Amino acid sequence: MSVIMPAGSLTSRERMIRTTALLVRERGIEATSFSDVIEASGAPRGSIYHHFPGGKSQLIAEATEWSGAAIATGLERALAGGDPVAAMHAFIDVWRGVLTETNFDAGCPVVAASVESAANPGAREAAAAAFIAWEEALAGALEESGAEPDRAGSLATLIVAAIEGAIVQCRALRSLDPLDRVERELATGIAAPTG
Amino acid sequence: MSVIMPAGSLTSRERMIRTTALLVRERGIEATSFSDVIEASGAPRGSIYHHFPGGKSQLIAEATEWSGAAIATGLERALAGGDPVAAMHAFIDVWRGVLTETNFDAGCPVVAASVESAANPGAREAAAAAFIAWEEALAGALEESGAEPDRAGSLATLIVAAIEGAIVQCRALRSLDPLDRVERELATGIAAPTG
DNA sequence: GTCTATACGAAGATAGAC
């Protein structure tokens, strides 16, 4: 890669990774082919194995890693406001946007990586790392705003699991209802933690 | 199909559907081929398009439908005891068994149907029907045991979403921790519903 | 870094015999 990299531009390699992530969140891993990535990204066909000598496994793993990091960044930005409940609403709003803008065709690429991890161990590892990173960020924010350290971790896992599960349901039902319901229940549960 | 059907036996067609469901929960839809189903079920190759003239789309849709119904049956049986919280624990225990017995290779086939629904509209519809059926059963039981009708529905959605999301995380992490944490949080949340 | 050409296998699907 050249040392000169104008701000805002993307290398062919980066475009391929982003495009792969976008395709995977709609079709899944196995249904996303090199041809699809080439066509959608405009990347040159001959450079696939130059940039990704490990072939599709490597491309998928890197796309999953990129997705996990991108989502983590968005989550951390929301959490920086200091209010975990408000951050959760903002985070859910982003997913609402993804679902409606794609007519419920897109979901979370990290979930796809887990569901189709049998032939993609690298993607599975990247998915695991993503879940851990998201939940650590959430748990830290929950603790800072007064949650018992013992419960912050499990509450963070509940939030991530419920949102991801709701997204899956939204895609199947082609409706935002599951996400709306989960948001409502999570908000009351976090605001009034008992037990 | 013959009229004579000894109890406990399965037709070739039924075996194919069950086997497909088991393969899909491990590999996903796209990574499950006819050859895999033939080999794993022992079904004769020449009968695929006899039983499923709609090809793979039909087989996948029927396998998703069967999975949804099987899980609904298990859930309703657990709920028949009259204690929704106990039923939830029992339900989660079943998933713990699936995860450990398959060394975290298997998840929920209905989730796979949603994630890979782009090329499988029939599977998507079957997944949607499954989610609705599970949540109606849960919501009914929650109402009967005293939950406000208004909240029973959203609580049922939260439970299903959280468990499904936890299963996805368990597969990625190869650990039961996410399911354990979600179970704990759900139990306290249902036992002490505020808001 | 990108190109073309191609090898090679596997997939879903169909036809026609038994």
Next chain:
DNA sequence: GTCTATCTTCGTATAGAC
């Protein structure tokens, strides 16, 4: 209801020129 054979398409991956 099941078999074999085959068609066609598409997938990943590689080789070697530019």
